[in-house]
Amino acid sequence: MRQIAEHLLKEYSTGLDYAGIKGKRLASRIQEIANIGITDNFGSCRIGFSAEERQAKELVKHWMSDAGLEVKEDHAGNVFGRLNGKQPSLPVIMSGSHLDTVPNGGHFDGVLGVLTALEVVEAWKATNVQPNRSFEVVIFSDEEGSRFNTGLTGSQAMMGYLNTLPEKDYEGKSFEEVLENNGLSGDTFFADKRDPSEIAIFVEVHIEQGKQLEKHDKPVGIVTGISGLFGLEICFSGQAGHAGNTPMGDRQDALVAASEFIFVNSTLPQKVSSSAVSTVGQVHVFPNGTNVIPGEVRLSVDIRDIDKNSLEQLAGLVIEEAIRISKAHHVKVKWEKTLDVAPVPVQARMQELQAKVLKEHNISPLYMPSGAGHDAMIMGKQLPIAMFFVRSKDGISHNPQEWTSLNDCVTAAHVLKRFVEKLEGAL
Numbered sequence: 001m002r003q004i005a006e007h008l009l010k011e012y013s014t015g016l017d018y019a020g021i022k023g024k025r026l027a028s029r030i031q032e033i034a035n036i037g038i039t040d041n042f043g044s045c046r047i048g049f050s051a052e053e054r055q056a057k058e059l060v061k062h063w064m065s066d067a068g069l070e071v072k073e074d075h076a077g078n079v080f081g082r083l084n085g086k087q088p089s090l091p092v093i094m095s096g097s098h099l100d101t102v103p104n105g106g107h108f109d110g111v112l113g114v115l116t117a118l119e120v121v122e123a124w125k126a127t128n129v130q131p132n133r134s135f136e137v138v139i140f141s142d143e144e145g146s147r148f149n150t151g152l153t154g155s156q157a158m159m160g161y162l163n164t165l166p167e168k169d170y171e172g173k174s175f176e177e178v179l180e181n182n183g184l185s186g187d188t189f190f191a192d193k194r195d196p197s198e199i200a201i202f203v204e205v206h207i208e209q210g211k212q213l214e215k216h217d218k219p220v221g222i223v224t225g226i227s228g229l230f231g232l233e234i235c236f237s238g239q240a241g242h243a244g245n246t247p248m249g250d251r252q253d254a255l256v257a258a259s260e261f262i263f264v265n266s267t268l269p270q271k272v273s274s275s276a277v278s279t280v281g282q283v284h285v286f287p288n289g290t291n292v293i294p295g296e297v298r299l300s301v302d303i304r305d306i307d308k309n310s311l312e313q314l315a316g317l318v319i320e321e322a323i324r325i326s327k328a329h330h331v332k333v334k335w336e337k338t339l340d341v342a343p344v345p346v347q348a349r350m351q352e353l354q355a356k357v358l359k360e361h362n363i364s365p366l367y368m369p370s371g372a373g374h375d376a377m378i379m380g381k382q383l384p385i386a387m388f389f390v391r392s393k394d395g396i397s398h399n400p401q402e403w404t405s406l407n408d409c410v411t412a413a414h415v416l417k418r419f420v421e422k423l424e425g426a427l
């Protein structure tokens, strides 16, 4: 769909235009960003550190200046638009997201977080409000990580968690060359660590990329935290043999053991918490022949939860079951930890304030963890964070079909604005 703004505005309730927030402005900005890197099937392609991501940043910088913000870019390509508050020496409230996409992504992921933060500034400008604290709209570089198969590059560089990136990108271009094409340099890329004491809180609005809000018929919900992730590689090894000549009772079939494990794994999360999940997403079978009993199976397990204890408990259960099943099938099992990322919770007092704001907008609060990583996850390692999810049609994301109605986008902007205003008294 090329006429995004037109389609957004067709279903828009103009009654949501109040307190300086304007649906038409938001819709036309979503359209203008979508026009940059539009794909043959009308998706978005703005890979991190591409000409398209750069062009989108420059466009938003221009809007930031027009809105009266002081615009700066750091050496990692993160863009900050600052509105000085009445007390400019106080730590700032920061809000934003990213403008890069996956290769054939949608028009709302990241974009909505940047544009709703900017809409808050536009609304204050229209109603002659100067906040007490300074407010910064941020665009983080390369959140999706499609170029170097990484992710959260800008926020990690800003918070000092990143010192290197892979040497070559997916096209074989060197890190240095990629940066130079983007007006940046490898020499200074990791040098601009921001002092966390300058930032009071980071607030991110993001599309849900799931179906919970849609299922409960709510435009906006409260993120309780960003799930931690425990990654495992499990290897079952038995004995390869001829599929015709080995009787069933004499087999050590690694794939049969792995199959039972895959099923049992899916029943484990509910034993530890309602938010935990565990996924086998990759399976390699060796030798992988039609007439050979599988001798070895290597599989990945991706375990996530918002609570550190239940995450650890679930990882323990997964390993226990792998051992039990391997014994029952007379095969060996080995495992290796591939990832161990701690969950980042949102403080209860922030969630309470978010709930108050939602109720003001006649939305009963729905709480949910974020299974996917976001820039807020990086910011939340050292700083208070808050995150609002906005309803995604059919839960579709990273896809040209990604859609959030303008009513929901504008409601999110109102909610963000009120939350930031109410934060003044809570920090």
Ligand SMILES: [Zn+2]
Residues within 6 Å of the ligand: 098, 109, 110, 143, 206, 374
């Ligand atoms: Zn995103």
